[in-house]
Amino acid sequence: MTEKKRGGLGRGIDAIFSDFEADEINSENVVEINLNEIRPNPYQPRKEFDEASLDELAQSIRENGVFQPIVVRKSVNGYQIVVGERRFRASKIAQRKTIPAIVRDLDESQMMEIGVLENLQREDLNPIEEAQAYQTLIEKLHLTQEQISEKLGKSRPYIANYLRLLTLPPKTKQLLTDSKLTMAQARTLLTFKDPNKIDQVAQMVVDQGLTVRQLEKMVAQPQPKTSKKNTNKKSPFIKETEEQLINKFGTSVRVVDTKGGKGKIQIDFSSTKDLNRILELLNISLN
Numbered sequence: 001m002t003e004k005k006r007g008g009l010g011r012g013i014d015a016i017f018s019d020f021e022a023d024e025i026n027s028e029n030v031v032e033i034n035l036n037e038i039r040p041n042p043y044q045p046r047k048e049f050d051e052a053s054l055d056e057l058a059q060s061i062r063e064n065g066v067f068q069p070i071v072v073r074k075s076v077n078g079y080q081i082v083v084g085e086r087r088f089r090a091s092k093i094a095q096r097k098t099i100p101a102i103v104r105d106l107d108e109s110q111m112m113e114i115g116v117l118e119n120l121q122r123e124d125l126n127p128i129e130e131a132q133a134y135q136t137l138i139e140k141l142h143l144t145q146e147q148i149s150e151k152l153g154k155s156r157p158y159i160a161n162y163l164r165l166l167t168l169p170p171k172t173k174q175l176l177t178d179s180k181l182t183m184a185q186a187r188t189l190l191t192f193k194d195p196n197k198i199d200q201v202a203q204m205v206v207d208q209g210l211t212v213r214q215l216e217k218m219v220a221q222p223q224p225k226t227s228k229k230n231t232n233k234k235s236p237f238i239k240e241t242e243e244q245l246i247n248k249f250g251t252s253v254r255v256v257d258t259k260g261g262k263g264k265i266q267i268d269f270s271s272t273k274d275l276n277r278i279l280e281l282l283n284i285s286l287n
Contacts, residue, residue: 030069032098037078040085043112043140045119045133048126048177049089057086058093066091069100073111079103082111083118112140120152127186128177131162138163138247139281145247160247161187167252169195170271172202181205184212191219193252195268249278 070084081088082104091099106114116133119125125133137143145163149156165176165186172189175181181189185205192198205215234242238255245253245265252268269275279285 029102030100031103033072033079033101033103034098035088035092035096038072038088038099038101039075039078039080040088041081041111041115043115043136044081044085045116045129045136046085046125047129049086054086054090054093057090061087061090061094061096066096066100069102071104071114072101073104073106080111082106082114109141112136117151126177126179127162127165127183128173131165134159134163135166160243163247164190167246167268169199171199175202175206182212185210185215188212188215188219249281251278 066087068084068087070087071082072079073082079101084101088099116136120130120133134145134148137148138145143151145156145159148154149159165173165183167190168176168186172181172186176183176186181202185202189198189202189205192201201215201218204210210218234255235257238257242253242255245255245267249267251274254266255263256266257263267278269278
């Protein structure tokens, strides 16, 4: 088992899952664990669980039991779920006392990687959950966008576009989470830099049922002229720096070159909670 742990990160999610499948074939490795001893994976990217889907799964479990064991790891107080939180939740709804499980010897990083990537491969996360999952892999496991794209078989621009959604203001994020806005509409709204403007137009899109094409026409309308200082083209280095900072902090970042080798960096935040998140990324503690 030590050899597996040493090669866990970077092996690829398919390789790790193949280990699980091999274990599941051997029924001796499956044990029944009391549900009250199990805790959810703290790195579970899915925050919204469809109640109707869970009830349907719970009914199946009542009639047929749990066919596929969940995967857990031992923790200080019982067990933590690595894979299978839907089955765990549905089993609780079905009022089962135990659930079949495979106990794996995984460290914190491996549990995070497997839990996040497994959910991303299922492709049923909402856009904000998916974006936050990518951000977790970048912040906690120090993976690059390129590494994430290789693991998931998705292009780097695809990953970058989702990460940009994290710069949306909270009200617009919620509209996207609630499926009142589409991914394409949300990306178009990012053209506006003012968070209040984004929220205003986003609500207009919802209220008036505007299509992406109609929204694009609105965005293409001439904007108020800005001073020459603000219209100066940014160098490729400044643009790349801004992109890296946006991916790092998950919010809008502007790098301004004021000439003479001097400049400033502006990092936007939408709430006190958001500010504390950014301070944590900078290893700044106000306690």
